[in-house]
Amino acid sequence: MNQDELKQAVGQAAVDYIKPHLDDDSIVGVGTGSTANCFIDALANIKHLFDGAVASSEASAERLKSHGIPVFDLNGVSGMDFYIDGADEINERLEMIKGGGAALTREKIVAAVAKKFVCVADESKLVPMLGTFPLPVEVIPMARSHVARELVKLGGDPVWREGVVTDNGGEILDVHNLRIASPMELESSINQITGAITNGLFAQRGADVLLLGTQEGVKTLKA
Numbered sequence: 001m002n003q004d005e006l007k008q009a010v011g012q013a014a015v016d017y018i019k020p021h022l023d024d025d026s027i028v029g030v031g032t033g034s035t036a037n038c039f040i041d042a043l044a045n046i047k048h049l050f051d052g053a054v055a056s057s058e059a060s061a062e063r064l065k066s067h068g069i070p071v072f073d074l075n076g077v078s079g080m081d082f083y084i085d086g087a088d089e090i091n092e093r094l095e096m097i098k099g100g101g102a103a104l105t106r107e108k109i110v111a112a113v114a115k116k117f118v119c120v121a122d123e124s125k126l127v128p129m130l131g132t133f134p135l136p137v138e139v140i141p142m143a144r145s146h147v148a149r150e151l152v153k154l155g156g157d158p159v160w161r162e163g164v165v166t167d168n169g170g171e172i173l174d175v176h177n178l179r180i181a182s183p184m185e186l187e188s189s190i191n192q193i194t195g196a197i198t199n200g201l202f203a204q205r206g207a208d209v210l211l212l213g214t215q216e217g218v219k220t221l222k223a
Contacts, residue, residue, distance in 0.1 A: 011038030031085020143195020
């Protein structure tokens with residue numbers, strides 16, 4: 001299977017994973033990106049089994065609506081059993097780097113609300129150590145240079161993702177040349193920088209389950 005077929009396979013596997021647990025009151029949290037899109041497309045086939053979804057980006061919200069799936073504001077939702085999203089990198093402890101699609105802050109918020117985070121990814125995303133993929137950091141625009149200088153002190157090489165404005169009005173710094181041996185510690189350190197909104201390390205709230213698309217089929221890994 002090629003990469004697109006692997007993404008489609010894990011998108012369907014995620015639907016199969018959550019389907020037995022859905023009812024008329026269920027709200028499904030949905031992430032952002034190409035693999036999440038495959039999940040949305042598969043989810044449309046069972047939209048009669050749950051109440052609606054919460055999206056981590058405007059793009060995902062529009063895709064859900066195009067399938068006739070109701071989209072709710074997170075503030076109007078009392079709980080959420082599942083959040084399904086992809087990863088740019090994930091390690092065996094199910095700690096991740098996310099944010100390649102610039103939706104990291106909303107993704108982190110929705111993940112925090114969900115009882116279970118199901119990550120869907122193809123086998124190329126599973127790595128022994130995080131950091132080959134540049135770590136996204138969302139910043140308040142006026143603080144971009146200050147945050148960049150502080151990231152240099154942490155050993156990174158931040159590059160402004162020019163022309164990109166997040167759904168929150170923030171800007172993105174992509175931090176290159178990090179070898180992230182302690183994801184939880186680095187996640188906390190970056191979030192303490194004044195002007196940083198959040199960063200793309202999902203370690204303090206990592207995935208609970210990884211559905212990994214491989215040439216041998218979809219494998220299930222648990223934290």
